[in-house]
Amino acid sequence: MHEPISLATLRVAIDPERLALLGDDLRAAGLRATRPRELLYSILKAIGGHRSVDDLLGLLAQVDETLPRMSAYNVIADLERVGLVRRSGAGGSRAVLYEVKADNHHHFVCRSCQAVFDIPADTPPAIPDEHHLPGLIEESEIIYRGLCRDCVAIETAANDE
Amino acid sequence: MHEPISLATLRVAIDPERLALLGDDLRAAGLRATRPRELLYSILKAIGGHRSVDDLLGLLAQVDETLPRMSAYNVIADLERVGLVRRSGAGGSRAVLYEVKADNHHHFVCRSCQAVFDIPADTPPAIPDEHHLPGLIEESEIIYRGLCRDCVAIETAANDE
DNA sequence: CGCCCAGTTTTGAGTAAGTATAATCTTGAG
DNA sequence: CTCAAGATTATACTTACTCAAAACTGGGCG
Known part of the structure; x- marks a missing residue:
């Protein structure tokens, strides 16, 4: 349901210089710049898309940055509160998904595989x-x-058998 | 977070005549009309709004119609599959919410109390x-x-203290 | 620079919501 | 009446998230 993320991308995300820069964003938003916050914000920003807390922890673990789950929930709640991150309202999957707050776009949700796609927003x-x-x-x-392209293909294949 | 539902409403929902009528809807949609399906469809239709599976079971229990949770999940999945019920995409609350599929409307979700309100849809x-x-x-x-009226009141009260 | 403490993180235990599997029951076509 | 497909239920389990309290630390202040 998610395209794999390259290790290179993950390593970039935890680069100390990058983390320091993002730390400034955190302070600007009124939060203390701590390592868990820098890590989670950085990785969500680096990979983009709509991710669950566990997705993020799993990706961080791939580059040996393990955090307790509880910390991740706290951090995400803080990031959401100050407006750096938003809950993806698309729903559908069991876990709550988050995305970095950026310019407005809409969402397409596949009713079969629950994947979420961004749609550029020309008009609000x-x-x-x-x-x-x-x-x-x-x-x-x-x-x-509706149905994403992959799931359309799967359905038509099933009907033709 | 939910206004209470009157017992009278619940009793109407499980009236045998009503269930028989809704049974026709089920058959028309291609499902066998079984009691768990009639009960769950009837009560969701009677109370309206956006409800979790456990909400529905709890309400039915109030009028001595208890069902196993597994049955409810199966039934709701079936109702969703044939299009009588839709998953409310509003998200926010932990549980997945469902609503009977009816004429199109939009949704307003309160970011504080997570309540979901319907908004009549003039234009798609x-x-x-x-x-x-x-x-x-x-x-x-x-x-x-955004914030629903109640939560706006709560926030302004908190700021004035 | 080093101390302090509110703000954070962490630990560990607990809960709610949903899934998996398989056994049992029901129903209607033949 | 029979039997297989469809539906329901029992039981066990997993996942995503919450709570409470203890331990730690970023950054303002002397």
């Missing part, structure tokens, strides 16, 4: 009538659901 | 450029994120 979604709103909108995205 | 979201698509779109919705 329409804002509904004031009186329908149950609160204060802070951001919005479109979620497209 | 725009379809992105063909060549950006990673597959076949079957449906789409807009997800608005």
